[in-house]
Amino acid sequence: MSDSENVFPPSLSAALLKLDPEDGEQIMEYLKTHVLLSREKALLQASVREQKKLLVENAKLKKDIEQLRVQLQEKQRRRTGRYLLAPPPPSLSPAPAPPVVPAAPAEAPPTSSQVRREKCNRRRRARPVSDPLRAEPPVDVSRLDLRVGRILSVRRHPLADGLTVQEVEVGEDAPRTVVSKLGEKTHLEQLPGSLVVLLCNVKPCKLRGVASQARLLCCSSPDDDDLALLLPPSGSAPGDRVTVTSYHGDPDHLLPSGLWQRLQVDLQVDGGGVASYKGGSLQVKGKGRCRGPALTCCCLR
The missing domain is CATH 1.20.5 (Single alpha-helices involved in coiled-coils or other helix-helix interfaces)
Known part of the structure; x- marks a missing residue:
């Protein structure tokens, strides 16, 4: 076609x-x-x-x-x-149950006053209820976190002639830095490798620019002229707990202000050179008692 x-x-x-x-x-x-x-x-x-x-x-x-x-x-x-002009609810209970409201395609946002009331209710629900029957923790040596440590290194403080800086192993992932005043008679070159007793739950603080994470326990004469490190029993290992018989409480995470000073007055070294608290010896369970190497009848600091 x-x-x-x-x-x-x-x-x-x-x-x-x-x-x-x-x-x-x-x-x-x-x-x-x-x-x-x-x-x-x-x-x-x-x-x-x-x-x-x-x-x-x-x-x-x-x-x-x-x-x-x-x-x-x-x-x-x-x-x-309508939300802004609506009257407030007559009362608010400490833990109100949320009302069941059917879902709406376009619901108005809550007002600022409603948000503040809801935050207040959440704080009330989260506030712990004090128990008047619960006893306060005892003020005794069990609240001190005393552990055996091994000194890894010692050096003079770069900004203070009378202070030294030690790196001490206490059975943790990393050693702790400790700033101490050991006295002029201490032979610093003999300290690396030595076992010591460390107070581990003091609040960390900076001493002349160097952060100190624990406290070395020392035997001190009344006039503080002589100082000697408190020694744990032979056979101890870094991280071993130092306790006192008949005081079985758990140590604080961090000591509250002033508690160490209240307990320190009862930490002594007796005439036999044994460290004690109110007559009970400081010891590592199964390994022996802590001693002062040379000083007796003195205090611990």
Whole structure:
């Protein structure tokens, strides 16, 4: 089937060729081209009309969406106004049960006063209730965290002539830094490798710029002229607890202010050189008692 047959019926083509055999074919081509152009023009116009129609519909949809948004904002403002004007509840219990409210698509946020009341209720619920029958922890030597330590190194304090800095192993992941005043008669070169008794639950503090994490227990003469490190029993190992018989409490995590000074007055070295607290000896269970190497009848500090 030719292109002319697609555009015109066969009878029309035959009639034109019969009337004008010479120019009939050219007339048919002209007519076919004109008809095709007219079709394309009609299709283009229809496409433009469809595009305009879509633009009009899009504009209408945007306008509808904007109206819905304005209505939703107005509804939200009215809900917020009702919350602000609503009277407060008559009373608040220490632990109110949260009300069951059905879910809403757009719920107004709580007001600042409601947020403050809720925070206050949470603090009341979290506040521990004091037990008047619970006894206060005893003030005795069991609250001291005394452990055996091994001195790894000793050096002079860089900013204080009378102080020394020791690195002491106490059975933990890392050694503790201890700043001490050991006195001029102490032979510092003999200290590395020595076993000592360490008070481990004192509050860490900086002494002339160096942080001290524990306290070395020393035997001290009344005038503080002579100092000697308190020695644990032979066979002790870093980390061993030093305790006193008949005092079985757990040591504090950190000693409160002033407690060490209250307990220190009863920590003595007797005439036999044994360290004691109110008559009970300081000892490492199963290994022996702690002693002063040379001083007797003196105090521990």
